[in-house]
Amino acid sequence: MKLKPLHDRVLVKRLEEEEKTKGGIIIPDTAKEKPIKGEVVAVGPGKTNDKGDKIKLTVDKGDKVLFNKYAGTEIKVDGDEFLVMREDDILAIIG
Template sequence: MAKKKEGENTKNLTIQPIGDRVLIEREPSEEKTPGGIVLPDTAKDKPKRGKVISLGEGRLLRDGTRAPFQVKVGDRVVFSAYAGEELKLDDRELLLMREEDILAIIE
């Protein structure tokens, strides 16, 4: 991963996935248990849900065409706990993962 250079501005930085990769913004984690206990940051599980914010071009098929995505920008999705590469851009928690790591679309 590239290191941030001194004075580099990330406010207008965009990330465009390539191939069959999907960029997802992780949903915020739960602050309290159902019983009302406030959780410290160290006890919070990372959410396994998020919103699709960007798509690559699609998986390259043998005939040279691209397979269409099953998800679209704006979809809320569920993914496995260890899916994707974590990215932090400003105060946003992002995940870059393959479409096959997405388990379901939340409707």
């Protein structure tokens, strides 16, 4: 895949949620919400501040992250679905 995000943008692939609850109830596809967890696939070079210096992004390729429910723009590349979002839409890095 040849897709490189620009500026402070991040390319994220959603991680699939469990299909069962802790109690063993199977959740049908129609009742599932889109996951808010993902893995960072690519990151842009960073923002440019007023002085012209690049500010490096906090997240790196391979990080697992939590993001806002309605964050980003959905795109398809080679049949795979990704989200392109600003780093500001990422809430946390999962350790």
